[in-house]
Amino acid sequence: MAFWDYANPTRFLRFVQAVLPWLTGLCLLFFAVGLYMSFFVAPEDYQQGDTVRIMYIHVPAAWLCMMCYSVMTLSSIGTLVWKHPLADVSAKSAAPIGAAFTFMALVTGALWGKPMWGTYWVWDARLTSVLVLFIMYLGLMTLWRTMEDPIKAGKAAAVLTLVGALNLPIIKFSVDWWNTLHQPASVMRFDGPTIHPDILWPLLVMAVAFTLMFFVLHLMAMRNEILRRRVRALRMRAASAAQPAPAGAAQPAE
Amino acid sequence: MDLGPHAGFILASYGLCLMTALILIAWVRLDKAAQEKALNDLADRGIKRARPEDRSSEAS
Numbered sequence: 193m194a195f196w197d198y199a200n201p202t203r204f205l206r207f208v209q210a211v212l213p214w215l216t217g218l219c220l221l222f223f224a225v226g227l228y229m230s231f232f233v234a235p236e237d238y239q240q241g242d243t244v245r246i247m248y249i250h251v252p253a254a255w256l257c258m259m260c261y262s263v264m265t266l267s268s269i270g271t272l273v274w275k276h277p278l279a280d281v282s283a284k285s286a287a288p289i290g291a292a293f294t295f296m297a298l299v300t301g302a303l304w305g306k307p308m309w310g311t312y313w314v315w316d317a318r319l320t321s322v323l324v325l326f327i328m329y330l331g332l333m334t335l336w337r338t339m340e341d342p343i344k345a346g347k348a349a350a351v352l353t354l355v356g357a358l359n360l361p362i363i364k365f366s367v368d369w370w371n372t373l374h375q376p377a378s379v380m381r382f383d384g385p386t387i388h389p390d391i392l393w394p395l396l397v398m399a400v401a402f403t404l405m406f407f408v409l410h411l412m413a414m415r416n417e418i419l420r421r422r423v424r425a426l427r428m429r430a431a432s433a434a435q436p437a438p439a440g441a442a443q444p445a446e
Numbered sequence: 447m448d449l450g451p452h453a454g455f456i457l458a459s460y461g462l463c464l465m466t467a468l469i470l471i472a473w474v475r476l477d478k479a480a481q482e483k484a485l486n487d488l489a490d491r492g493i494k495r496a497r498p499e500d501r502s503s504e505a506s
Contacts, residue, residue, distance in 0.1 A: 231447065242450040246459045253463065288473070292466050300459040307452040405467065412474040419481035422495060423488065430493045 199278050201418050208411045215408050222401035229394035237391070246304040248394055251379070252402035253296035257325060258360055260290030260406060264332075265357040268350035278414075280346035281421070283353060284336050285413035289406060291329035298322060309373050317366035318374040321359055328356040342421060 230248040237244035264286045270279025301319070302312040313319065332349050339345035367376045378386045385392055449456050488494070 236450075241452065242456060243452045245449070245456050249459060249463045289470060292470050296463050296466050299462050303455045303459045303462075307455050409470055409474060412478065416474060416477045416481055419478070419485060423481055423484040426485075426488045426493050426495065430488070430491070 199276060201278060201281075204278060205415060205418060208415050212408065212411060215404060215411070219401060219404035219408050222397060222404055226394060226398035226401045229397055234391055234394045240308060243304060243307050244391065246300055247391075248398045250297060250300040250304055251395060252399040253293050253300060254322070255399060256402050256406050257290055257294035257297050257322070258363060259403070260286050260293055261325060261328075261353075261357065261360060263410070264290065264353050265360075268353040271346050271350040272354075277343075277421075280342070280350070281414050281417045282410070283349065284342075284346065285417050286410055287329050287332045287336070289409050289413065291326060291333065293402075293406070294322060294326040294329060298326060305373075314373055316372040316374065317370040318363065318372050321363045321366050324359055325356075325363060328352075328359065332356075342424070 226248065230245055234245070234248070236242050264283045267279045267283035267286070270276050271283060298319075301322075305314075306312050332352060335349050335352060336342075336345050339348065364377075366372065367374050379392070379395070387395070
């Protein structure tokens with residue numbers, strides 16, 4: 193069976209049912225190992241002390257809030273170019289999860305900033321662009337809720353998602369383009385990570401755990417959205433069947 | 447385990463992330479239960495999706 197065949201909603205639901213227990217188990221395993229490494233294996237930072245442990249959740253949450261929007265962007269292209277309903281389902285289901293990861297990144301960043309920078313918040317480019325991303329997520333979730341027809345809502349949201357994707361390179365390169373309190377990239381660099389392996393490995397394990405959590409929640413949310421659309425279609429069919437035929441209308445041929 | 451003078455910030459960060467993750471998990475599980483209940487209610491009223499095998503038997 194080709195990968196593209198899973199784009200059929202019924203086959204996709206069977207795929208989710210088979211894959212979800214394994215992904216969930218793997219996710220819990222990575223979280224257990226990652227949290228153990230974060231608190232009991234990774235050393236204190238020579239300048240930041242124990243507050244560096246916030247990094248093991250802040251950085252994966254920040255990566256995931258951008259990855260989630262990237263998934264929505266690709267899905268939106270699928271909606272607009274191929275008009276595939278699963279692409280629309282994917283984009284809609286990812287938005288609340290992306291908003292949650294962005295919320296985690298903003299809150300943990302503020303809680304890390306207070307002891308290290310002396311303030312919870314500054315209006316610099318990195319923090320502000322991530323706040324804009326959070327507002328984009330909330331705006332898209334609202335847009336989907338305001339339009340009753342999921343196909344029309346999906347198209348409008350896809351266009352808005354693609355416009356919002358311009359924010360992704362701004363978030364990524366804001367620390368290089370403007371003066372900021374936020375440190376520059378230290379893992380995803382062309383010349384390799386600048387972090388010591390004792391701190392890097394727990395971070396990477398936690399990043400895998402967060403990524404697996406995203407996929408587990410995304411698959412579950414997509415399954416729910418497919419079921420929601422089935423409920424809507426069945427209710428519409430039942431409502432149209434219940435309506436009496438207009439007087440004088442021709443009877444359908446048996 | 448001693449987390450130093452900023453333990454409150456560290457524990458608050460992990461606690462808020464845990465709470466957010468739990469809310470997400472609760473959301474997807476409750477939503478699934480709601481959709482399945484709606485589908486079952488419709489099925490009880492005789493409103494179901496036509497299966498491919500049903501369509502083929504209708505055609506024959």
